[in-house]
Amino acid sequence: xxxxxxxxxxxxxxxxxxxxxxxxxxxxxxxxxxxxxxxxxxxxxxxxxxxxxxxxxxxxxxxxxxxxxxxxxxxxxxxxxxxxxxxxxxxxxxxxxxxxxxxxxxxxxxxxxxxxxxxxxxxxxxxxxxxxxxxxxxxxxxxxxxxxxxxxxxxxxxxxxxxxxxxxxxxxxxxxxxxxxxxxxxxxxxxxxxxxxxxxxxxxxxxxxxxxxx
Amino acid sequence: xxxxxxxxxxxxxxxxxxxxxxxxxxxxxxxxxxxxxxxxxxxxxxxxxxxxxxxxxxxxxxxxxxxxxxxxxxxxxxxxxxxxxxxxxxxxxxxxxxxxxxxxxxxxxxxxxxxxxxxxxxxxxxxxxxxxxxxxxxxxxxxxxxxxxxxxxxxxxxxxxxxxxxxxxxxxxxxxxxxxxxxxxxxxxxxxxxxxxxxxxxxxxxxxxxxxxxxxxxxxxxxxxxxxxxxxxxxxxxxxxxxxxxxxxxxxxxxxxxxxxxxxxxxxxxxxxxxxxxxxxxxxxxxxxxxxxxxxxxxxxxxxxxxxxxxxxxxxxxxxxxxxxxxxxxxxxxxxxxxxxxxxxxxxxxxxxxxxxxxxxxxxxxxxxxxxxxxxxxxxxxxxxxxxxxxxxxxxxxxxxxxxxxxxxxxxxxxxxxxxxxxxxxxxxxxxxxxxxxxxxxxxxxxxxxxxxxxxxxxxxxxxxxxxxxxxxxxxxxxxxxxxxxxxxxxxxxxxxxxxxxxxxxxxxxxxxxxxxxxxxxxxxxxxxxxxxxxxxxxxxxxxxxxxxxxxxxxxxxxxxxxxxxxxxxxxxxxxxxxxxxxxxxxxxxxxxxxxxxxxxxxxxxxxxxxxxxxxxxxxxxxxxxxxxxxxxxxxxxxxxxxxxxxxxxxxxxxxxxxxxxxxxxxxxxxxxxxxxxxxxxxxxxxxxxxxxxxxxxxxxxxx
Numbered sequence: 001x002x003x004x005x006x007x008x009x010x011x012x013x014x015x016x017x018x019x020x021x022x023x024x025x026x027x028x029x030x031x032x033x034x035x036x037x038x039x040x041x042x043x044x045x046x047x048x049x050x051x052x053x054x055x056x057x058x059x060x061x062x063x064x065x066x067x068x069x070x071x072x073x074x075x076x077x078x079x080x081x082x083x084x085x086x087x088x089x090x091x092x093x094x095x096x097x098x099x100x101x102x103x104x105x106x107x108x109x110x111x112x113x114x115x116x117x118x119x120x121x122x123x124x125x126x127x128x129x130x131x132x133x134x135x136x137x138x139x140x141x142x143x144x145x146x147x148x149x150x151x152x153x154x155x156x157x158x159x160x161x162x163x164x165x166x167x168x169x170x171x172x173x174x175x176x177x178x179x180x181x182x183x184x185x186x187x188x189x190x191x192x193x194x195x196x197x198x199x200x201x202x203x204x205x206x207x208x209x210x211x212x213x214x
Numbered sequence: 215x216x217x218x219x220x221x222x223x224x225x226x227x228x229x230x231x232x233x234x235x236x237x238x239x240x241x242x243x244x245x246x247x248x249x250x251x252x253x254x255x256x257x258x259x260x261x262x263x264x265x266x267x268x269x270x271x272x273x274x275x276x277x278x279x280x281x282x283x284x285x286x287x288x289x290x291x292x293x294x295x296x297x298x299x300x301x302x303x304x305x306x307x308x309x310x311x312x313x314x315x316x317x318x319x320x321x322x323x324x325x326x327x328x329x330x331x332x333x334x335x336x337x338x339x340x341x342x343x344x345x346x347x348x349x350x351x352x353x354x355x356x357x358x359x360x361x362x363x364x365x366x367x368x369x370x371x372x373x374x375x376x377x378x379x380x381x382x383x384x385x386x387x388x389x390x391x392x393x394x395x396x397x398x399x400x401x402x403x404x405x406x407x408x409x410x411x412x413x414x415x416x417x418x419x420x421x422x423x424x425x426x427x428x429x430x431x432x433x434x435x436x437x438x439x440x441x442x443x444x445x446x447x448x449x450x451x452x453x454x455x456x457x458x459x460x461x462x463x464x465x466x467x468x469x470x471x472x473x474x475x476x477x478x479x480x481x482x483x484x485x486x487x488x489x490x491x492x493x494x495x496x497x498x499x500x501x502x503x504x505x506x507x508x509x510x511x512x513x514x515x516x517x518x519x520x521x522x523x524x525x526x527x528x529x530x531x532x533x534x535x536x537x538x539x540x541x542x543x544x545x546x547x548x549x550x551x552x553x554x555x556x557x558x559x560x561x562x563x564x565x566x567x568x569x570x571x572x573x574x575x576x577x578x579x580x581x582x583x584x585x586x587x588x589x590x591x592x593x594x595x596x597x598x599x600x601x602x603x604x605x606x607x608x609x610x611x612x613x614x615x616x617x618x619x620x621x622x623x624x625x626x627x628x629x630x631x632x633x634x635x636x637x638x639x640x641x642x643x644x645x646x647x648x649x650x651x652x653x654x655x656x657x658x659x660x661x662x663x664x665x666x667x668x669x670x671x672x673x674x675x676x677x678x679x680x681x682x683x684x685x686x687x688x689x690x691x692x693x694x695x696x697x698x699x700x701x702x703x704x705x706x707x708x709x710x711x712x713x714x715x716x717x718x719x720x721x722x723x724x725x726x727x728x729x730x731x732x733x734x735x736x737x738x739x740x741x742x743x744x745x746x747x748x749x750x751x752x753x754x755x756x757x758x759x760x761x762x763x764x765x766x767x768x769x770x771x772x773x774x775x776x777x778x779x780x781x782x783x784x785x786x787x788x789x790x791x792x793x794x795x796x797x798x799x800x801x802x803x804x805x806x807x808x809x810x811x812x813x814x815x816x817x818x819x820x821x822x823x824x825x826x827x828x829x830x831x832x833x834x835x836x837x838x839x840x841x842x843x844x845x846x847x848x849x850x851x852x853x854x855x856x857x858x859x860x861x862x863x864x865x866x867x868x869x870x871x872x873x874x875x876x877x878x879x880x881x882x883x884x885x886x887x888x889x890x891x892x893x894x895x896x897x898x899x900x901x902x903x904x905x906x907x908x909x910x911x912x913x914x915x916x917x918x
Contacts, residue, residue: 047248052252055244055248056241068229072225072229081233084232085243088241089240092250153220154224154228157224169225174226174229176226189608200218200221205217
């Protein structure tokens with residue numbers, strides 16, 4: 001594993017015991033450009049080992065991607081920004097659990113989808129705590145009618161899909177992942193992703209039919 | 215452009231460019247967190263002034279120096295004592311005369327239905343509404359799971375307690391309202407006195423309430439350190455049970471016909487058992503007497519090989535709890551085809567892997583249970599596994615049952631996490647089941663859940679409607695309940711009843727063995743669908759009657775002949791028991807007097823009645839749409855009654871005791887125990903002996 005380290009005075013406090021970074025003062029290239037060329041996986045490993053600049057580079061590289069998926073999952077800018085911030089702030093600790101088995105972006109997508117899920121669940125629990133399913137359903141209906149009021153076809157459509165289907169289309173259609181990649185992110189089988197996509201098509205047709213009747 | 219492409223284009227172009235300011239702020243905060251993470255990664259260095267010997271007093275002094283006001287100190291000390299469930303007793307102080315004895319107040323024991331302070335030891339100090347009251351202790355005891363980081367107890371018995379200052383501050387600040395809830399004697403000169411909790415001088419009732427509040431406040435205050443635990447403990451009990459009003463006594467002259475659907479569920483008995491075993495009486499609405507009676511295997515006469523798929527037997531005995539009434543015992547025995555000849559089975563395990571299943575008596579028990587079940591399958595049977603949690607997915611494609619390694623490894627890989635999207639899981643399970651179906655085979659979905667369907671159902675009504683629709687395709691749905699706490703018994707009942715299936719509750723591996731191994735054929739192979747029972751009582755013989763149990767299974771009189779009305783199924787070898795308590799004409803036990811202005815025509819019809827009533831049964835062959843009818847008269851009395859009838863009566867009495875029935879008179883727990891233990895019969899597997907034990911437990915718990 002090649003660790004790339006940018007040395008300056010302030011990096012003294014990032015002194016770490018990892019053997020790989022000990023003597024790179026001379027051999028490491030002090031260049032942000034080099035960091036830009038380094039693979040995500042290498043940067044992630046360096047960041048997990050305590051390399052501040054590697055972490056900064058990794059964040060700068062992927063923030064837009066995280067925000068983009070957050071937006072596709074939530075459909076609202078403020079919500080997406082909050083979610084992206086939660087994710088980025090948790091990343092320093094989370095990186096410790098990145099095992100290099102999956103590609104970094106796959107792992108990051110999974111972290112993002114899970115975070116969105118947790119957030120949704122917290123919201124649902126809050127609403128559910130009020131008075132069970134009745135209120136939950138009312139809130140969901142309100143969400144749907146709100147989206148429709150904004151004349152936003154996309155938001156209305158997404159609001160009508162279940163969270164699982166929403167996650168799946170956000171990854172396959174929005175992020176243009178293959179079904180296999182999406183399956184890896186979601187931790188389900190490829191067949192399930194395929195089934196969900198056919199389910200989405202079916203529901204879209206039903207929605208279109210319902211609209212046509214109006 | 216169709217809708218799908220529109221969605222693709224929409225999603226592609228959906229996200230606006232990230233806001234530069236928000237991005238910069240997020241990156242900056244992430245970097246701060248990164249730096250913090252690096253710092254905490256380093257081991258803490260000991261401070262120069264804190265040697266092992268002096269550390270304790272230094273810590274206490276440092277903590278005291280942070281507060282100047284006495285109330286704050288009082289509050290902090292009280293809260294520390296409460297929240298940590300720890301008390302320190304100096305031996306010298308304990309022996310001093312007139313010194314109140316300290317007690318441990320342990321708020322960690324929630325949900326134990328703690329005794330009230332007055333009921334406990336006289337020197338008990340305080341108990342919150344939810345706080346358990348631990349016995350006196352004369353040694354220091356720290357609840358390590360609560361706040362190991364903040365508290366340290368000196369091992370030499372000096373009883374000094376060191377508290378980490380920041381934690382103490384945090385607790386003190388969040389709970390400043392607690393002063394007065396618990397009184398303590400803070401003295402700056404003798405810091406070790408601080409944590410002795412002495413009796414509150416103020417009214418006990420008040421202090422109870424205050425501490426109850428205090429306990430909950432402390433949870434919030436310390437949530438950051440023990441967030442996961444606190445969240446787990448604080449989770450409200452969300453159990454919901456299917457129940458209906460207890461069947462009333464009906465007057466034969468006004469309402470001579472009683473109609474209900476048979477029910478082969480056993481879930482209620484297992485729920486009752488798990489409640490009693492954990493030391494509390496079950497909630498009355500969890501008691502469904504028919505499910506308790508039907509839990510036990512009986513030795514009823516088997517049907518003839520070529521006739522109807524089941525055989526009814528009626529017995530009439532004197533009611534154990536009322537010598538002036540009779541008990542009509544209707545037993546139905548389903549035919550048990552030879553095991554080797556059974557049709558092939560397509561099983562879809564639909565397994566709830568939501569976060570709430572992550573308890574030893576849920577997912578792990580479920581995995582073990584299904585392992586037991588696998589041993590009962592034939593090589594030509596097929597198994598598929600669909601899970602549902604945050605995401606529904608097929609984790610095992612249809613696999614022949616003899617490929618045990620593959621099925622077992624799929625079972626072992628299951629892990630709990632996420633919320634529950636029940637509906638999507640069900641849809642996928644039905645889809646998988648469709649794919650496995652071949653003519654002549656039985657296809658069944660086994661839904662295993664704790665019943666917490668919290669996400670993904672837009673409408674509970676819609677879900678049952680969906681299942682009722684799928685029922686028509688011939689796929690059966692059975693529900694296995696696991697765990698307690700958020701057991702949604704009502705939903706489970708609704709699903710199984712609508713899905714032509716059976717609901718069972720599995721609390722132990724032996725229960726899994728009973729349901730999935732011993733009674734597998736009955737649980738999985740239906741022999742008669744939509745079985746309904748109707749009884750017409752003879753008004754010359756019977757004045758009043760009461761159906762015991764089956765409250766959730768009542769049918770309207772006209773539904774009996776209506777083949778579109780759904781009812782319960784009987785599986786191979788199943789036994790169903792129904793009990794009526796009937797009051798003969800002229801009996802002193804009559805609840806209502808005869809009416810003055812109604813002509814009592816019945817009495818003149820037949821001076822000497824020969825029949826008590828008339829039993830009618832309707833059922834459909836599996837797959838058939840029209841029902842068949844079976845009829846037989848009920849005699850006034852039957853020659854002899856065996857252990858089975860008396861045991862069923864004892865269980866019905868047990869259920870009524872648990873449900874608080876008003877019809878039992880002076881008949882009590884001891885009578886139920888005596889009746890049941892005298893009717894145990896062979897009891898090969900010990901189920902009846904277990905029931906007697908449970909009755910005895912119920913007797914002790916109810917206090918008589």
